[in-house]
Structure formats: structure tokens, C-alpha cells
Amino acid sequence: MAKRIxxxxxxxxxxxxxxxxxxxxxEDEKVVDALLxxxxxxxxxxxxxxxxxxxxxxxxxxxxxxxxxYIHGLSYCQAIEEIMKIEIPERALFLRTMGSEYSRMHSHLxxxxxxxxxxxxxxxxxxxxxxxxxxxxxxxASFGGRIIQGTCKVGGVRKDIDEESLGSIVTEMESIxxxxxxxxxxLIKDDSxxxxxxxxxxxxxxDAYELGAVxxxxxGSGVKIDLRMRGYAAYDRIKFEPVLGTGGDCHSRTAVRxxxxxxSADIIKQCAKKIPDGPIEVKYTGxxxxxxxxxxxxxxxxxxxxxxxxxxxxxQRFRIRTPTFANVPPLIHMLKGCDLADVPLIIISIDPCxxxxxx
Amino acid sequence: MSLFQIxxxxxxxxxxxxxxxxYPTKPAKxxxxxxxxxxxxxxxxxFCGNCQRKCPCVAITVDKNSRTWELDRFRCVSCNCCVxxxxxxxxxxxxxxxxxxxxxxxxxxxxxxxxxxxxxxxxVAPPGVANPRSQKPGTPNxxxxxxxx
Ligand code: SF4
Ligand code: SF4
Numbered sequence: 001m002a003k004r005i006x007x008x009x010x011x012x013x014x015x016x017x018x019x020x021x022x023x024x025x026x027e028d029e030k031v032v033d034a035l036l037x038x039x040x041x042x043x044x045x046x047x048x049x050x051x052x053x054x055x056x057x058x059x060x061x062x063x064x065x066x067x068x069x070y071i072h073g074l075s076y077c078q079a080i081e082e083i084m085k086i087e088i089p090e091r092a093l094f095l096r097t098m099g100s101e102y103s104r105m106h107s108h109l110x111x112x113x114x115x116x117x118x119x120x121x122x123x124x125x126x127x128x129x130x131x132x133x134x135x136x137x138x139x140x141a142s143f144g145g146r147i148i149q150g151t152c153k154v155g156g157v158r159k160d161i162d163e164e165s166l167g168s169i170v171t172e173m174e175s176i177x178x179x180x181x182x183x184x185x186x187l188i189k190d191d192s193x194x195x196x197x198x199x200x201x202x203x204x205x206x207d208a209y210e211l212g213a214v215x216x217x218x219x220g221s222g223v224k225i226d227l228r229m230r231g232y233a234a235y236d237r238i239k240f241e242p243v244l245g246t247g248g249d250c251h252s253r254t255a256v257r258x259x260x261x262x263x264s265a266d267i268i269k270q271c272a273k274k275i276p277d278g279p280i281e282v283k284y285t286g287x288x289x290x291x292x293x294x295x296x297x298x299x300x301x302x303x304x305x306x307x308x309x310x311x312x313x314x315x316q317r318f319r320i321r322t323p324t325f326a327n328v329p330p331l332i333h334m335l336k337g338c339d340l341a342d343v344p345l346i347i348i349s350i351d352p353c354x355x356x357x358x359x
Numbered sequence: 360m361s362l363f364q365i366x367x368x369x370x371x372x373x374x375x376x377x378x379x380x381x382y383p384t385k386p387a388k389x390x391x392x393x394x395x396x397x398x399x400x401x402x403x404x405x406f407c408g409n410c411q412r413k414c415p416c417v418a419i420t421v422d423k424n425s426r427t428w429e430l431d432r433f434r435c436v437s438c439n440c441c442v443x444x445x446x447x448x449x450x451x452x453x454x455x456x457x458x459x460x461x462x463x464x465x466x467x468x469x470x471x472x473x474x475x476x477x478x479x480x481x482x483v484a485p486p487g488v489a490n491p492r493s494q495k496p497g498t499p500n501x502x503x504x505x506x507x508x
Contacts, residue, residue, distance in 0.1 A: 052415055053413075063436070123368075124365060133378070140390050141391070144393060144394045145437075150439065159392070183368060186364045189364055190364040190365065
């Protein structure tokens with residue numbers, strides 16, 4: 001038996017945007033075990049719910065994650081609205097759906113850019129970010145923030161998109177799609193990328209299901225879970241099908257993200273065409289009393305928000321189960337048996353968001 | 360074989376304008392709705408303290424007695440919450456981002472001692488009587504702009 005050595009990976013590592021630490025147990029070049037430790041960016045956001053009134057807490061919850069912030073806000077508002085039985089206007093639901101899909105697009109592009117960077121494919125990385133910039137600009141123009149859009153509020157949304165902008169969103173999205181097609185083809189078809197990603201970080205369908213993988217990590221292995229199918233916000237009025245991959249490797253997960261980009265673009269266009277007129281928020285009175293589990297699909301997978309109110313301005317308990325948290329056991333499973341050189345790619349392929357995990 | 364799939368894109372970008380903006384030679388992009396810097400029109404502020412209570416970052420300190428309104432720019436996350444809750448709408452969100460500064464102190468705005476033109480809701484010293492809370496020397500009378508570096 002080869003001698004075992006332990007190599008520390010992270011919390012500072014060129015491929016990691018956020019701090020996570022792994023102790024990799026190696027036998028020669030093969031990883032035989034990986035021990036994960038987190039806790040570098042814990043901020044105690046869940047506890048803060050006792051100190052901020054529930055309408056203002058949405059600003060805190062949006063800052064759980066620097067990338068999928070919008071959907072955190074949406075999920076929180078959804079939970080409070082369910083507890084307080086607030087009926088949201090149709091237009092607000094469509095605006096929320098559009099906001100979610102914009103954040104999905106920029107998040108997927110970021111993740112694929114990081115993957116390209118992790119492979120050493122700088123050119124691809126920059127081209128992906130060039131497209132991402134257009135999406136982020138549009139988010140800033142429509143919602144006021146480049147990443148933290150901050151438009152969800154309990155009872156609706158804060159900002160409306162006027163008719164003219166809705167029209168330009170559709171035409172702009174078509175040109176973005178064209179640009180995306182060209183650049184994502186590289187990610188799917190280029191031989192060097194395929195060579196680097198195929199067969200790396202295998203996760204079978206059964207393992208993905210048993211280990212509780214969510215989002216593109218699960219769908220890349222062929223597990224059909226997509227929370228949007230439950231039809232929250234305006235998803236029940238939009239036509240779409242979950243994107244499934246078959247390979248279960250890094251390439252398959254990336255391909256799922258690529259196809260989801262086009263799916264998101266399509267959903268945004270559908271929303272812009274179908275959005276009804278009307279108010280964007282409703283007034284409400286009272287405080288939340290009761291509890292609710294809100295489940296939404298984030299770019300990285302299913303997020304669960306649990307809120308419990310006791311009839312005061314402050315919630316009693318709030319908890320988030322973020323998608324990356326669920327994807328950690330599959331990640332450890334994938335790492336076992338892989339080569340040391342593949343570790344960074346496998347980690348990026350689940351699109352980890354450590355700030356989310358630690359909250 | 361698609362070994363050089365990206366070649367087309369690369370050649371194209373060689374002959375097109377740069378995608379990056381040469382900041383600071385060219386000004387940064389901004390759009391109308393950008394949440395950038397928080398500003399307060401102090402002469403209309405009634406020091407109700409709503410903004411302080413609602414700010415999720417505890418960035419604002421309002422003191423009714425000394426009639427000051429302070430903002431810790433390093434705490435503010437430009438969320439727009441205070442602007443929404445202000446009853447007299449004296450707060451506004453500018454679409455410029457906050458200028459870089461080395462000054463970690465807060466921005467202190469002192470309400471000018473003269474009553475505001477329309478309605479000065481707060482008690483002002485009766486005419487003829489010197490205001491006991493006269494300003495410290497050196498404090499600007501009007502709402503100060505960004506604190507000097
Ligand atoms: S909410 Fe407006 S009026 Fe009240 S203290 Fe703040 S800035 Fe002044
Ligand atoms: S913009 Fe938000 S963070 Fe900044 S002072 Fe106002 S409420 Fe506080």
C-alpha cells in the first residue's frame with residue numbers, strides 16, 4: 001500500500017472564490033478521502049432575524065449570498081406572504097420570475113467562467129464574462145443593483161419595468177442568446193474542454209439521488225428535480241421543461257448549465273410577453289404568526305427557507321438550507337478516487353457558494 | 360475535430376472595439392435607477408429617527424437634541440430602505456457610486472441654525488435670543504458636502 005499523505009486544500013486557493021478548507025488524504029496521486037471544514041465566513045444572519053423587523057429583514061436575507069441573492073429574497077417574502085395570507089398581484093409574480101431568471105443567468109455564467117478559469121482557458125473565461133456583463137447591466141437598469149437587485153418586498157416588488165423596457169428586454173435577449181450560442185459552443189464542443197471535463201467527477205444517478213444532490217449537480221446525473229416545476233411565482237404560467245444531462249460528470253453538469261441559460265432566456269422572453277398590467281404590490285397589516293417552509297429553485301439547486309413568526313414584528317426563528325449545503329455530500333463522494341489535479345475542477349463543477357452554506 | 364472552436368471568436372474580438380471601459384479615463388457606466396450614494400437634504404429633515412430604526416445595517420444615527428444626522432458610509436449598503444421610510448422624503452439615492460475615501464469617519468450633517476424657508480417643525484430659538492446651541496467654530500453652516508479627505 002502506498003504511503004498516505006494529507007494535503008490541505010484551501011481556504012485560500014487560486015480556483016476558490018470563497019473560503020472552504022479540505023484535507024485531502026492522498027495515496028500517490030489519488031484522493032482516497034476528503035475531510036471538509038467550513039466556518040470561515042459565518043455571519044450569523046439567521047440569528048439577526050431577532051433584531052430586525054420582518055419587512056426589513058429581506059435586505060439582510062438578500063445578502064446571504066452575493067450571487068443568488070434575488071431568489072433568497074423571493075423565498076423569504078414568499079414564506080412571510082404564505083404565513084400572513086397575502087395575495088400577490090399577478091404583475092409582481094411575473095416581475096419576480098424575471099428577476100429570478102436574470103440572476104440564474106448571471107450566476108451560471110459566473111460559474112462557467114470560473115470553471116474555464118480553473119481549466120486555464122482564460123480566453124473563454126473572459127468571453128463568458130463579457131456576456132455576463134450585458135446581463136448585469138440590464139439588471140442594474142431594471143432593478144437598481146448590479147447583483148443585489150433588492151426589489152423583492154413582502155407584498156410584492158419595489159420596482160416596475162415599463163412597457164418600453166419590456167420590449168427592449170426581448171430584443172436584447174435575442175442578441176444575448178446569439179452571443180451566448182457562439183461562446184457556449186466552445187464550452188460544449190471544444191475538444192480540449194471535453195478532454196478535460198469528460199469522466200471527471202462521476203456521480204451516478206442513484207448516488208446523486210441518495211446523497212441528496214440538488215440543482216444542476218443532480219440534473220447533470222439525470223435526476224429530474226427542478227423546484228420551478230412546482231409553479232411558485234409565475235412559473236406555473238410559463239412553458240419549460242427541466243434540463244437533464246446523462247453523463248454525471250463535470251462536462252454533463254456544465255452542459256446542463258449551458259442549456260439552462262437558454263431556458264432562462266426563453267422564460268424571460270415569455271414573461272416579457274405575457275406580463276399582465278396591474279399593481280405591483282399590495283398593502284398589508286399585521287404581523288406574521290405561524291410557520292412556513294418555502295422551497296425555491298436557485299441557480300445551484302433547491303433552497304429551503306423556514307420562517308416562524310409569533311405575532312410580533314420580529315420573527316422567532318428563521319432558517320435557510322442552501323443548495324451548496326446539500327451538494328457537499330455528493331462533492332465528497334465525487335472527490336474520493338479522483339486525481340489530485342482534478343480536485344479544483346470537481347469543486348467548481350458543483351458551483352459552490354460557501355457564504356450561502358455558512359450564512 | 361473542433362480543437363480551435365474559440366478561434367473564430369478570438370479573431371473577431373481582435374478587430375472589434377474593446378469590451379472593457381478604460382476607467383478612470385472614461386467615466387464608469389451608470390443607469391438612471393442605480394442605487395449609489397445616499398444623500399440627505401438636511402434642511403428638510405425633521406429628525407424623526409425613522410431611517411435610523413429601519414436601516415438594516417445600523418448606519419444612521421439621528422440625534423434630535425443636537426439636531427445631527429450621521430451616516431457611516433462604510434456601513435451603508437445602499438439598500439434604499441431609509442429613502443422609502445422617510446416621511447418628508449428628504450433622503451434620496453444618487454446614482455453615482457460613493458467616492459473612494461480614506462476618511463473612516465462618519466458624515467455628519469448639522470441642521471443649519473436658521474429655520475428652513477417653508478416650515479421649520481423643530482423649535483428654533485426665539486428671535487432676539489442667542490441660540491444656546493450655537494455652532495461650534497469651523498462647522499459648516501450649510502449641509503456639508505462629502506467630508507474632505
Ligand atoms: S427619516 Fe427622514 S426626516 Fe426622519 S430623521 Fe431620517 S432623514 Fe430625517
Ligand atoms: S441605504 Fe440602507 S444601509 Fe444605507 S443608510 Fe439607508 S437603510 Fe441604511
